[in-house]
Amino acid sequence: MTVVTRFAPSPTGMLHLGGVRTALYSWLYARRMRGRFILRVEDTDRERSTEEAVRVILDGMAWLGLTPDEGPYFQTQRFDRYRAVIAQMLAAGQAYHCYCTKEELDAVRAEQTARKEKPRYPGTCRNGRAPRPGVQPVVRFRNPTDGAVVVQDLVHGTVSFQNAELDDLIIARSDGTPTYNFCVVVDDMDMGVTHVIRGDDHLNNTPRQMNMLLALGATLPTYAHVPMILGPDGAKLSKRHGAVSVLQYEEEGYLPDALLNYLVRLGWAHGDQEVFTREEMIAAFDIKDVNKAASAFNPEKLLWLNQQHMMRAEPATLVPHLRAQLRRIGLDSDDQALLEGIILAQRERAKTMKEMALNSRFFFVDHVQIDPKAAAKHLAGTGKETLVRVRAQLAALGEWTSGSIHAALEDLAATLGAGLGKVAQPVRVAVTGTAVSPPIDVTLALLGRGRTLARIDAALGAAAGT
């Protein structure tokens, strides 16, 4: 049997890490089982659904490379189908009209709560009731009253619910529109979903959905309820941390594979392995190995993983990411060799592509701004003299490579009877404007002789005035 999974977000809020992880698990499982992955947008709540949220879902999934095999489907386009199923259930007596008003039900609920009972629909209209003038009825599902529903959950194991605990839920509002729990059931049935992988906040909805599926004569899917993701402080994911649009992570310079890697390890493990390629994730993932407990989002580890992926990636594949980040700060270059060289030189000193772009500004600007503190420390006194000699050495160099540059600087250091640091720091400050950069030979090689000498001259000129 072909495995069919689905990701069914509702566009009422931003697609955040919690949603992305459920999507990832569903996608991974489908890939692993050589099945199909469906994307379905649950937009039946027309009041709260926004186009912006739909866009984030679509763009986010595309950015992450979680490509659906089917969809996106939109529930708002399936209303006819839902209406037909409701009519069918009404005819079969599996559902009935309820003429209770909201006010009446609120009153009942208030009483029940006061008596410390579980608030539930009392079943007033369950056995037939004459239409009441002025009241547009809702449609309720006739839930079994005895017995139990047993969920064989892939992550939680056996969970059973007494039907007596369940009441008759509304499947169609008085305006005729279907409700969430009902649409899910019809969609999963129609789309042949075999594995429902979703947040464990839905575990309590599962028995009702199973009862409806049973009433419709559908085959029950296998369920897997994955735990939620908490903020770094262990509290519920909030706007402050993590509950931002996934696209935010793109802006901040995270690699899709790194984010996915981080997310897959949050709640799942494969021995001691921390870094996974997409292929490794697919090969190793099994929904049965997912943990039951919620886990806290840890930004530091995401940062670490992102750098791990940057360091392991083929430099050429990072070029588009670097350029995108450079453009954000008003810089750009189409010099492939230079960009790859920068990536090689910078990736072990930047945790995100954004940080890499920021640290690489000096490669692209015309004039570097020299940090006064760095100048005071490395360009004053002997630093200035050293710089003059470095300039002469470099100007006289035959070929301009990191190897030849390195040799020249070491020679000079030896002549001066000093360490390489004494020579490298003044050059570094003159050329990059700061006391921090990749190895000086690599930096100069990438920068080119012309710009190197020009910057040394500029620094010397500025230092002469002090």
Add this chain to the structure above:
RNA sequence: GCUCCCUUCGUCUAGAGGCCCAGGACAUAGCCCUCUCAAGGCUGUAACACGGGUUCGAAUCCCGUAGGGAGCGCCA
């Protein structure tokens, strides 16, 4: 309140009765490497929520307790 779920280092986790006086990773501290910053290497600090059972033996099984979460909507 009722029903359901969850509980190993600060954090993510390994662990499916003896291999565990609990392993790995992030973070953190120290050391090494070193032209800066990193990256890397080594070392350290740090956890089985609690209480009862079962067993020769429990992080692992059972029962409670405590704490956390979810659901109980004409929201999804």
